Amino acid sequence: MTEISMTVNGKTVSGNVQGNTLLSAFLREDLRLTGTHIGCDTSQCGACVVHVNGEAVKSCTMFALEAAGTEVGTIEGQANGDGSLNVIQQAFQDHHGLQCGFCTPGMVMSAASLLKDNPKPTESEVREYLEGNICRCTGYHNIVKAIMAASGQDVSAIAAE
Template identity: 75%
Template structure:
């Protein structure tokens, strides 16, 4: 079995993996980072979004060996070492951007990638960016609100659905 070496949430990791092992399976099963969820196995739901070298990636579409030498960030690495939530995590909590929580890690990882590239996205830009993330509980309204709040924008004008 090949060995894959990467940095996950700031920690060096080396793991023997079968060539067919998906990155999501390595994270969840081998590294016990279970915040990265498997929802569909077909790249449709976005529950498995992580960052690979700073880019949002659906971990169910990438083989673990493709992350050789990469820096990988998961939802577990978003909070500070003392447990303080990141700005986007806090905004999701404050603005009720979650219900059951299954999609939340992928939504937060996608949202943080969006805010890195577009620090002040419009409501329409947020909705377009999140098209690859499915939420069956919230209706997206509070997710959009949370992302806008995390970007420092006034959320009083966010349209109700």
């Protein structure tokens, strides 16, 4: 076991991990931050996306040891300081960008990364960016609409599906 520490959602945390402990497992099992979902453990679905030093990372592809000393952001850290939904989360709610909710944390974290790098993406840019995230329920249309709305763009002309 190796002791590691990192900053998660603005708080310094530490724990003992084995060399093969995935970041997703450390977040969920050791820190009890269960918003980071495990869908495939093979980097296919994107349900486990978190931010490591500001970059979107599939946490099932990174060892917890690799994250030692980094700043990690999870879905639990996305809300506003008063606990209300941030603009992306609110847009997902307003535009029905979720159904079962399993992929939602990864989608929100990916959307936050996209909008940080590209504040006004086109529909095709959003769809391309989300290629690493799988949703089995929504057909992506309302997820794309929610992300575009979160960017401040007028989505009233986009028909609901």
